[in-house]
Amino acid sequence: MSFLVRQISLTADGREIVRAASFDKGQLSLGRAAENDVHLPDLALEPDHARIEQADERHIRVRAMGTLGFGLDGRTVLRAEIDTAMGAELRFGGHRITVSRDEDGTTILSIRRVDAVSEASEEKEETKVFSLRGLLPGKRLTAWGMALAILVGFLAIPIWSYASRPANDTRNIYKLVGDKAWSSGPLSQAHHALEGRCETCHQKAFVSVRDSACQTCHKDAHDHAPASRIAMARAEPGLGGKLLAGVAAAFGKPPEGACVDCHREHEGAGPMQPAPQAFCTDCHGTLKDRLKDSKLGNAGDFGTSHPQFSALVQTLPGKYPRFSRASLDGKRMDDSGLKFPHDIHLSMTGGVAKMARTMKAQYGFGDALACKDCHKPTADGVRFLPVSMERDCQMCHSLAFEKIGGTVRTLRHGQPDQVIADLRAYYRSTGPAQPVALGGMARRRPGDYAQGQIYHAWFGAVAARPSRADDAIRAVFSKGGACYDCHTVTPPGANGNANWQVLPVHQPMRYMMNGWFDHAAHRTEKCESCHAAAKSHDAKQLLLPGIDSCRTCHGGEKAKADVPSGCAMCHSYHGGDGAPWMPADRSAKRDEVDRPRNNRGD
């Protein structure tokens, strides 16, 4: 019926000191207060924490006084009965009490402080606690972890993805991610369907993109010039260019002139950019120095170094016209075979303007004639249709000569033989019984000229009051007659002709055969700002503006002009008849092109 309490403590050098006390009573008090039998200076305990009682010979009962309880073999309990023969371990705050029993039945309570007084008093490793170790994962671990993750994610997976492609790749491009991280930028709009299918162009690993890859789809791309001439034309590269060529050659890249040299990809989504000017000027900037036989002038920049335009002009009109390219410098002539004074027609005063005013309602003319009244654009708006007598002239320049019933008979335009035949038939059937009131163009009265009015076309014939068909025919074809005003007429006998001949007229729709000019793109401009038609008194005067006129708005690619213009704006490298390739970013304008335009503002 007694307790032996052994308080064990450690000295600084780790030696155990045991203080034993015997209690010969049935109950021990335990707590933080000094008056307890078992005094444990432990702030985790209540002043009067627990009682330890002898229950019977072998058993003791431990009971907490408050609500805090104690630990018994790892569990927290409020009371416990312990077989001292079996032993147990109790835990009070930072103290451990081992319960045992000696041979004579005394219960032994061995008390040991197991926790330090405070957290700071625990053993600390200086280099660890005073550094960030423990707060952060180790540098080495992070370093290798990150490096490995990057090598797997950005090297191994893309290569695996490349190696494991199916031969017939029908996968959705939005599901391909393996080597996406390698793409230096999105593909252009036109090639968007190839996004993620790197091997379409990059066909072999470590082999650069070859022209053959492009030509799989682009089968009809023309060569610019024979390869040997291109090789001669290319300027000697600078030091940097040589370096690049060296690197390129070392890695097995084909020499310059490959498709990808001009057509750069991975430059961002949206329309592919036109080839930059520099790709052209590599050769054309100083072409004359190397290709001595070239007819082309050097062209380095539209704004500063570009030869004057050359237009394809007619030097000899007729059935077999002759053309030649002529620079637009100086006075340019283009003989279409037609006689036409622009100045009279565009004048704000005078007969034509007066006539136009009377026809406002019927033909939509203004106070005077404007360009659009005679010149009609093509459906795409790029050029103008040839002027047509029937459509564009006849409303004023009528060829009517007789009215039968309600029907007006007109001479057939463009068919002199028919004109002659018609006139002969007229005289044969009716005879010139009644002189017809006719007049030359200068003598027409307003209101008496329009189609449908009875009205004589044989102007000269009126004056002559012809009595025979031959006179009438001669009058029509001679000076003062209907044909002669606009056409060059040769009488019978000249040049071995049997009959009257009218020189055929050829109106070209395109003058610049190697450059592209789009009238639709210049809709905001007035016609007169480029074409000095109002001052032209002769149809032979070529009204094309020279390069200086263009340069008021257009400059080189990098110029500070209103419209910076690279070569590709007007010229096509792959030499086709159509417009040079342009990025398709003008959806709005394309809609307009599709719609027919009757009345153009210019």
Place this chain on the structure above:
Amino acid sequence: MATRAPVRTRRAKGEVLHDGFLRHAGFRWLKTATLICLLSIASYMLVDVTPHHNGGSWYGYTMGTIGVLLILWLTLLGLRKRAMTRGRWSLKAWTSAHVYLGLSLIVIATLHTGFQLGWNVHTLAYVLMMLVILSGLFGIAVYATLPAALSNNRAEMTQVQMLDAVRAIDRQLHDAAQPLPHDKAALVRQSLEQDPFGGSLLARLSGRYPRCATARAQAALRHWTGDKPDTGNDPLERIDALLERKQAMLARLRRHLRLKALLEIWLYVHVPATFALLAALTAHIVSVFFYW
């Protein structure tokens, strides 16, 4: 470089005057790096690359090659620093060059990109490189400014002495709190049981510990003692004084920890990011020539 300013070189050899790696040899490497940057920028402006600057032009390749060689050499400091030597190629000279040439890499690599960045492995390498450089810059900044503050804060105590001071206060607190009733004793125990080296990384770097148990214990204690006269024999008064001392000691310790953490933290970015950079650089170079 070697032929310039021979007098200075000799002095640097003799190590007569102390100057740090930043001022080494009259800012020799700062000048070198500045020159490299100016040359790079000038050539970038003068060289007309078609259609526009990019990593695949000859200029881009040149810059890229210089950049990658520089990166490899800079990484070698990790090996070089383990062997301290003197003289022209002393560790100090090497470190000085590491710092300034590393900074010039900002210009070289940026010009290499031609300002074409995107979500890809190429930009990843660039970003990691910038991360390494910026963390290094942070490191230089703290190395230049914090050691003085660290020394002032320590007041000639060693780290172990600081810890021992806290321990001594803890022991006194433990003894002084013995007579207290349980609820008040629990407050003191909170202060004792909180690890002075605990707290998150954020607390360590900011030096702010809003959940400091010692401060809380003192505040609660003052709630009780505030309206009582100081008789001199109330154990709470003694505990209050002890908590006051502990707070002061903790403040010093925490300032010390904060400064040390700032001196260390950048390396936790600098070193792993360097390795990540080397990996990304490998992927960058391989990928460029793989799909070339």
